[in-house]
Amino acid sequence: MTRPSSSKPPVSPKTRGPKKIRMEPSIILDAAQTVFAEEGMAGASVRAIARRAGCDPALLYYHFENKEQIFTALLERKFKVLVPRLQSVAQSRASTRQKLDQIIEALAEYVKDDAGFRAVVRGQIVQGAESVTPHLVDPLRQVHEALSDVFAQGLASGELRADLQAPIVAFLFAGTYLEIQDLVPALSPHMPHLPDQPMLPLAERMWLDLFWRGIANPEPPSRRPRS
Amino acid sequence: MTRPSSSKPPVSPKTRGPKKIRMEPSIILDAAQTVFAEEGMAGASVRAIARRAGCDPALLYYHFENKEQIFTALLERKFKVLVPRLQSVAQSRASTRQKLDQIIEALAEYVKDDAGFRAVVRGQIVQGAESVTPHLVDPLRQVHEALSDVFAQGLASGELRADLQAPIVAFLFAGTYLEIQDLVPALSPHMPHLPDQPMLPLAERMWLDLFWRGIANPEPPSRRPRS
DNA sequence: AGATTTATTCAACCACTGTTGAATAATGGA
DNA sequence: TCCATTATTCAACAGTGGTTGAATAAATCT
Numbered sequence: 001m002t003r004p005s006s007s008k009p010p011v012s013p014k015t016r017g018p019k020k021i022r023m024e025p026s027i028i029l030d031a032a033q034t035v036f037a038e039e040g041m042a043g044a045s046v047r048a049i050a051r052r053a054g055c056d057p058a059l060l061y062y063h064f065e066n067k068e069q070i071f072t073a074l075l076e077r078k079f080k081v082l083v084p085r086l087q088s089v090a091q092s093r094a095s096t097r098q099k100l101d102q103i104i105e106a107l108a109e110y111v112k113d114d115a116g117f118r119a120v121v122r123g124q125i126v127q128g129a130e131s132v133t134p135h136l137v138d139p140l141r142q143v144h145e146a147l148s149d150v151f152a153q154g155l156a157s158g159e160l161r162a163d164l165q166a167p168i169v170a171f172l173f174a175g176t177y178l179e180i181q182d183l184v185p186a187l188s189p190h191m192p193h194l195p196d197q198p199m200l201p202l203a204e205r206m207w208l209d210l211f212w213r214g215i216a217n218p219e220p221p222s223r224r225p226r227s
Numbered sequence: 228m229t230r231p232s233s234s235k236p237p238v239s240p241k242t243r244g245p246k247k248i249r250m251e252p253s254i255i256l257d258a259a260q261t262v263f264a265e266e267g268m269a270g271a272s273v274r275a276i277a278r279r280a281g282c283d284p285a286l287l288y289y290h291f292e293n294k295e296q297i298f299t300a301l302l303e304r305k306f307k308v309l310v311p312r313l314q315s316v317a318q319s320r321a322s323t324r325q326k327l328d329q330i331i332e333a334l335a336e337y338v339k340d341d342a343g344f345r346a347v348v349r350g351q352i353v354q355g356a357e358s359v360t361p362h363l364v365d366p367l368r369q370v371h372e373a374l375s376d377v378f379a380q381g382l383a384s385g386e387l388r389a390d391l392q393a394p395i396v397a398f399l400f401a402g403t404y405l406e407i408q409d410l411v412p413a414l415s416p417h418m419p420h421l422p423d424q425p426m427l428p429l430a431e432r433m434w435l436d437l438f439w440r441g442i443a444n445p446e447p448p449s450r451r452p453r454s
Numbered sequence: 455a456g457a458t459t460t461a462t463t464c465a466a467c468c469a470c471t472g473t474t475g476a477a478t479a480a481t482g483g484a
Numbered sequence: 485t486c487c488a489t490t491a492t493t494c495a496a497c498a499g500t501g502g503t504t505g506a507a508t509a510a511a512t513c514t
Contacts, residue, residue: 165422
């Protein structure tokens with residue numbers, strides 16, 4: 001102030017450089033996931049993510065290209081565990097019913113505590129966001145193919161009703177499962193006229209039974225090809 | 228430019244006031260709905276909404292309190308037609324199957340060309356946005372109550388399986404229907420291994436058949452109380 | 455016609471946005 | 485121990501965000 005700033009006082013010439021050490025990019029991703037979930041795609045600010053991760057905003061640009069690429073990195077991280085797991089279920093040879101249970105297990109891992117973030121992803125999908133969609137279609141296609149395979153096998157073996165179409169049932173199965181995982185926990189707290197138990201397990205069980213009755217072949221073939 | 232702006236030239240003292248006349252608030256709401264759908268809650272700027280509606284941003288603050296209130300007004304407009312329609316279905320006395328068809332008709336009207344906007348609404352629900360949730364819980368509760376009634380009646384009449392719980396089936400029915408309406412159109416264009424027909428009608432029919440098989444009582448009572 | 459109310463626009467405010475270039479502390483190798 | 489690389493921070497830029505107060509045209513009323 002009073003000093004007339006003789007030539008070029010860089011204001012505080014000795015305070016830069018690391019203070020926290022070794023910030024793992026995965027910590028930034030964790031922070032980003034929460035902030036995206038809470039604020040949405042556009043509402044999530046780089047500064048908020050950095051604050052939550054405990055570092056400077058500029059650091060994000062050292063580890064990632066920009067905000068969108070943080071988002072796509074997040075997608076990649078999530079699908080990298082889901083896709084192979086589903087593919088291995090599709091290649092196992094258990095009964096269709098058992099495979100569905102395994103698929104549900106994998107999906108349950110995928111959705112864990114994550115409704116907010118997945119709502120953002122859904123937004124990007126339905127509005128076909130240019131920068132995100134390319135990174136989404138590939139894993140989603142793989143997920144859908146794996147599920148389609150499972151249902152196609154069930155059709156071929158006669159475990160499932162012959163009037164079904166595997167790719168469509170795959171849509172229905174995954175879509176409705178995720179829907180229940182997201183919406184029931186979000187809504188049931190506000191519905192006063194409900195039984196006094198946790199809704200989600202009840203809804204999940206009822207949905208699975210319902211769905212199975214809807215697709216199972218009422219006259220199943222002999223369980224093993226028996227003379 | 229060249230004029231040195233003598234003392235206080237209010238820059239252009241005669242250009243204010245209306246140019247377009249009588250901008251209906253509903254036009255602003257239409258514009259807002261598209262922009263919210265395309266850009267998300269935080270990404271939708273007041274300026275973008277105004278541009279789309281063809282008016283000045285400040286006008287939005289004459290007709291509405293602020294951005295959030297535009298959003299809640301939008302919600303109100305949508306639910307004002309859905310809720311009574313569902314309630315009247317619940318009070319009619321057709322067969323349960325017929326009532327479900329009517330519910331679907333009402334829901335189809337509700338979802339029409341609107342996936343983007345509903346994705347935003349879903350985001351607000353799952354993240355429990357403070358300013359929006361209060362305006363959502365009431366209509367959502369009414370929707371859920373109406374559907375619950377329909378299923379409860381079906382249970383009482385023996386049209387539906389006795390091991391179901393009406394409020395939960397209500398969740399499943401509405402949730403999964405909306406899910407299919409949103410996700411199938413958004414995803415199927417990117418799935419190369421699909422039959423070459425429009426997916427949505429197929430998926431919708433298959434889902435309804437599946438759902439009905441899942442909830443219908445396999446030993447239905449006499450259609451009218453007989454002797 | 456004149457006055458009042460209603461509907462609209464303009465210009466500006468400040469807080470915050472994504473992003474970058476330069477400065478620098480910590481780390482690891484020679 | 486010195487040096488090069490890596491990881492981090494600071495400060496700033498230019499743009500955009502929601503929002504408001506004053507100005508004013510159009511519509512309505514008397």
